[in-house]
Amino acid sequence: MNFKEIKSASNSLLKLMRKLHTKAERRQSGLFLLEGKKLISDAIERGIEINDAVISTSFYEDEIHPDFLEEIESISVVSDALFKDLYTTSTSCGIIATAAQPDHTLEDCFNNEEPLLVIGEAIQDPGNLGTIMRNAFAFGADALILSNGSVDCFSPKVVRSSMGAIFDIIVVQDIDLPDCVEQLHDRKIRLIALDADGQYPYWEESPYRPCALVFGNEGNGLSHYIKEAAQTVVKIPIADSCESLNVAVAVGVVLADAYKCKSQAESMPR
Numbered sequence: 001m002n003f004k005e006i007k008s009a010s011n012s013l014l015k016l017m018r019k020l021h022t023k024a025e026r027r028q029s030g031l032f033l034l035e036g037k038k039l040i041s042d043a044i045e046r047g048i049e050i051n052d053a054v055i056s057t058s059f060y061e062d063e064i065h066p067d068f069l070e071e072i073e074s075i076s077v078v079s080d081a082l083f084k085d086l087y088t089t090s091t092s093c094g095i096i097a098t099a100a101q102p103d104h105t106l107e108d109c110f111n112n113e114e115p116l117l118v119i120g121e122a123i124q125d126p127g128n129l130g131t132i133m134r135n136a137f138a139f140g141a142d143a144l145i146l147s148n149g150s151v152d153c154f155s156p157k158v159v160r161s162s163m164g165a166i167f168d169i170i171v172v173q174d175i176d177l178p179d180c181v182e183q184l185h186d187r188k189i190r191l192i193a194l195d196a197d198g199q200y201p202y203w204e205e206s207p208y209r210p211c212a213l214v215f216g217n218e219g220n221g222l223s224h225y226i227k228e229a230a231q232t233v234v235k236i237p238i239a240d241s242c243e244s245l246n247v248a249v250a251v252g253v254v255l256a257d258a259y260k261c262k263s264q265a266e267s268m269p270r
Contacts, residue, residue, distance in 0.1 A: 130161020198235030
């Protein structure tokens with residue numbers, strides 16, 4: 001591996017990494033940040049090509065260098081003082097890398113003839129979105145579709161919260177919902193909306209494939225448009241004294257049941 005030293009904060013690579021903290025730069029450059037050994041290792045294992053990596057002097061001197069560094073062509077070393085302006089975590093992660101954003105389109109979401117899709121309408125919280133990605137991957141969803149107005153799926157907090165799931169599942173963002181709904185209808189994929197005022201419990205809609213499950217914004221829930229466009233609006237029954245479920249929890253509850261239904265169907269004798 002090739003280590004080179006950077007001593008100036010005005011270095012072009014360091015300036016780029018600082019800019020990648022912002023959504024505008026991520027959109028313009030098509031790049032995003034990977035912070036920490038685990039995330040970078042997961043990315044490399046899944047075939048994500050690392051463009052550049054920067055490590056702190058402490059990481060360089062004190063760490064047993066992980067094997068995945070051999071896969072990175074060029075690694076820059078900076079002082080701990082310079083490194084602190086690069087990471088977005090509360091404490092130093094020691095290593096940061098840049099990579100090209102996986103390039104998926106809405107069409108990719110329909111690769112499976114009988115897909116299970118998750119749609120997030122204006123999801124705002126980065127931690128929620130990262131957890132939704134993990135749930136979608138864990139329970140076998142084929143893709144995650146994010147409407148216009150959702151948080152950037154390549155923001156550092158979302159990427160960290162996804163725990164690598166962002167590399168494992170198709171994620172498309174900035175999707176126009178009317179266009180998406182039209183494609184679902186054309187492909188005869190049911191659109192099932194989850195809402196606290198749903199008509200009946202969600203499990204009465206099983207089995208789930210092919211279908212798209214749509215979950216709403218943390219504060220405002222689903223839009224009137226989606227409720228009207230969906231074939232049915234269902235709910236997750238909860239205790240009367242509980243006002244609502246966190247959206248990431250709701251996604252996990254419904255997808256876990258969908259996964260159970262699919263597993264049971266596949267295990268039945270033919």
